[in-house]
Amino acid sequence: MAGAEPPSLKETCLQAVRKHFAALDTEHVLDLPAALMEELLPQLTVCQLDELQPGLNQRGISTHCGWAGILKDMHGPNYAVDLLTEDGAKHEVMRMLFPPLFYGLTNHFVEKNLTNLNTSSFMLAAAKYIKHFLLYASSQKPLQSLIVEQQPLLNLLEKQIRSVAVLQSIDLLKRKTQAALYVLHRLLDHGVTKKIVVDVQCPIVLAWLLHGRGSQYENPELKSLMLSKKGSFVLQSVSASADGASCSAGLETRASEDEEDQVIPCKRSKMEFVSSEEESGKASFPVDPKVSCGPFSQCDYPSSGTCPQGQIECLEVRQCGSVSLSVLRKSLPTFFCLRSLTLHSFATFRDSDVLDLARGLKQLSESSRCSLTYLNIGILPFTKLMEILLDAVPKVTSLHVEILHMMWGQHHPQTVKSDVSELPLQKLTVKVTELQTDLHFITSVLRRSPHLTSLHLAGMNLPTGSSLSQLLITLSESNHGLRSLNLEDLNLSDCLPDILNLLRNCQLEELWCNDCRLLEKCSDKEEALQQLVSALRTVPSLHTLSLAQNRLMFCPMYGVTGGCTLMLLHVSTAKNVCVLSELFSGSSPSSVKRLNISYNFIQPAELLEFAHRLRTHRPPQQLTLDLRMNPGDRDPDTWNAALNLLRPLCVLLLERWKSTDTMVDHISNM
Incomplete structure (x- = not known):
């Protein structure tokens, strides 16, 4: 077998620039001709691209091809780079690299480039581009290092991170998990994080997250849950001394059982950091358990003051069971700061759970302070529940529901007749997996939503002999402001005339007709x-x-x-x-x-x-x-x-x- 052709002189020089980049004068690299620079960019490392990008942008040269090449290297040769801007591709690279490098995880790309990536300067550079932080509570060392050794990185994350995903259960009883709680506190209460994603079945963690950051009163049932052994929760009280309180692994609650609706001031006891080695008598985490949040984190809040309490504006619970739903339900009536709520379950929600949720949402919506405008619920057992939820929160402008109708063990809920008033709905997504979908419920919502600008429908199966023609007619007649229409996995084989009529009477900007059998009967x-x-x-x-x-x-x-x-x-x-x-x-x-x-x-x-x-x-x-x-x-x-x-x-x-x-x-x- 003949050997591979040796690299050309140009290729050898380009590889040498990558290898000896640190020894080169950056200005000389930036002065290379534009055509040669475009050939060099795919050869450079992530750090080198990041360093050169400002200078290249001043010359009008984009680094997109370099970032796109890195994405292909990370995903494999079959990956189609669908990020057409320089910033979009760069953000995706940084988003994908930060978690494995922070937690010490490995993959093919990280292993191959570890020498160039495993530096504090790169972590600081990557942190400037990420908005979402993944929290693995069991990874103690990276979290402890973030608190003790990498305070500049933690300070930067406070300013950058908009959302945090809790991906593992946190045992609030164990001291070794307090580093995770402290990082959460810094991002939620000291930082700019307003969105929480709970991707674990752990109602007690949900209760801890919501405490003081959402509902303005505490329900006795919620307090009972937090104090229960089942929740592995320890209530740490602290005297109301003049020097106040600071970071806490637990909560102190002073709820008045006689006045549930009253706003309850909450203070947090001092955070204790104890590693698993310290628990066994071998302390290696050099943090004084009595050190308060202020001087430890060098934040703006001294130990004599009270730590701030952030507000959760967006909440997403991805494994939402009945107990988690109950925890949330108790907090809903005065969860005034909540703007977006997403609840998903692996199994179909029970009718009673959804109706109970609707009652809690209705209590919230009755207040003029309610700010909830986005609702995402899945999986509902019936299409009818979509209207019930809409009527419970009439201010919602964006609704996303997934519906799975099982043949057995289900029955239509007995509810009051739903409202027929106009809805302010602007965006609607309905994904249905039913043996037969009652189209009336969908068209009814569409007629009540004259302000609708975006509609996504997927998987609607009609009874034999029925047609989706009425859906398209309704859109033509009632939804003149529609700008984005996404139809997916629908049988539109007999609807071409109605599609043509819709197109002639609309101002669509985006149209998806995926897997719709458009020409099947033509x-x-x-x-x-x-x-x-x-x-x-x-x-x-x-x-x-x-x-x-x-x-x-x-x-x-x-x-x-x-x-x-x-x-x-x-x-x-x-x-x-x-x-x-x-x-x-x-x-x-x-x-x-x-x-x-x-x-x-x-x-x-x-x-x-x-x-x-x-x-x-x-x-x-x-x-x-x-x-x-x-x-x-x-x-x-x-x-x-x-x-x-x-x-x-x-x-x-x-x-x-x-x-x-x-x-x-x-x-x-x-």
């Missing part, structure tokens, strides 16, 4: 696609169009032989995909900037013809074209020729197709 698919393209061109505001997984290029026919269902593919000519190039023809070309035709079984010859047509009908601005999961390897030469024609006109999103994998073919054809 006898002349080319003509039907031409009608669709003509209607799309009448929407001058449209900039994003997705027709992914719509069987645009073939017509599947099914036959049964010996009990087995066979799929017979009648591949169409290249004309179907080429019709899409006419989006940009004529005196008024479409303004579409992103076109997704992935998963459509586009053959290499079809793509080549499309590329030739697109060169004739050039888009008015650079087009981002998503071609992922189309069978390019069936004729690689033709496929690559098509890509070469498209690259001057488009930013291409590609993933390698393996025709030897029959499952890939099957998925694309479904």
Whole structure:
């Protein structure tokens, strides 16, 4: 076997710049010609790119290709970089690198570049770009190091982190977990964090997080839960002395059981840091247990003062069981600072739990101080509950629900008749997994929402013989302000006339019709696609169009032989995909900037013809074209020729197709 060709002199020089970058004068590197710099960027490390970026930006040179190359190196060669801006790609790199480096985790990219990345200067640089902190309570050493040895990093995180995810249970009884509680306190109460994500089934941690940062009163039942052995909670009291209180692993509550609704002032006892080694008599965590938050963290609050208490404006509970829901329910009536609430369960919520939640939300909404505008709930057992939740919080402008209707053990809840008043709803997402969806509930909400600007519907199965035509008619008649429409996994095979009518009477900016069987019942698919393209061109505001997984290029026919269902593919000519190039023809070309035709079984010859047509009908601005999961390897030469024609006109999103994998073919054809 012949050996690999030796690198050229230019490649050798570029590699040498990376290797000896620290010894070079940065100004000399920045003075390289722009064309040579573009070749150098993919060779540089993360730290080198970060150092050079300000100077290069002053010269008008983007480092996007360098950051995109790092993302490909991190994800693998099949990764399609869908971040088209320099800052977007850089933020993604930093977001992905910070957690494994902070917690000492390894992956292929980190191991290969550990020498360049495992430095305090890089951690400080990366921390400037991250907004979300992942908290692993069991990782004691990194958290203790953050508190003791890396105070500049902790101070920076206080200013940067907007949301924190609690990914492990925290045993509030054990001293070794107090480092995690202290970091939470610093980010929540001293920092700018307003969003908490609880991704663990731990109601007692949820109670600790909510205490003093949301509800303005304490329910006796919540206090009982916090004091219970089941919650492994220790209530640490502290005298109300003149020097106040500071950071605390526990809580002191002075709730008046006679006046639940009264605002209760809460103080926190001093934080004690004790490592597992200290518990066994081998202390290695050099922190005086009596040191208070102020002087220890060098924050603006002296030991004689009271630590601030942050407010949780966005709460997300990803593993929300009945007990967690009960904890939250007790806090809802005066959770006035809450703007966004997301609750998800692995199993379907019980009817009674959802109705109890709705009652708590209604109590909150009855106050003029209620600020809740975003609600995300899943998984609901019935579509009807969507309206009940909306009526409970009539100020909500964004609702996201997931619905799973099981055949057994469920019954429609007996509730009062829902309201029919106008809703201020602007964004609505409904994902349904039901044997049969009652379309009336969806259209009823749409008619009550004249201000709707964004709608995402997925997975709605109607009874046999029914059509989604009424849905599209309702949108045309009632939702004239719609700007973003995302239809996913819906049977629109008989709705082309209604789609055309909607397009002629709307001002959409984004349209997704993914896996909607658009042309399935059209006898002349080319003509039907031409009608669709003509209607799309009448929407001058449209900039994003997705027709992914719509069987645009073939017509599947099914036959049964010996009990087995066979799929017979009648591949169409290249004309179907080429019709899409006419989006940009004529005196008024479409303004579409992103076109997704992935998963459509586009053959290499079809793509080549499309590329030739697109060169004739050039888009008015650079087009981002998503071609992922189309069978390019069936004729690689033709496929690559098509890509070469498209690259001057488009930013291409590609993933390698393996025709030897029959499952890939099957998925694309479904």
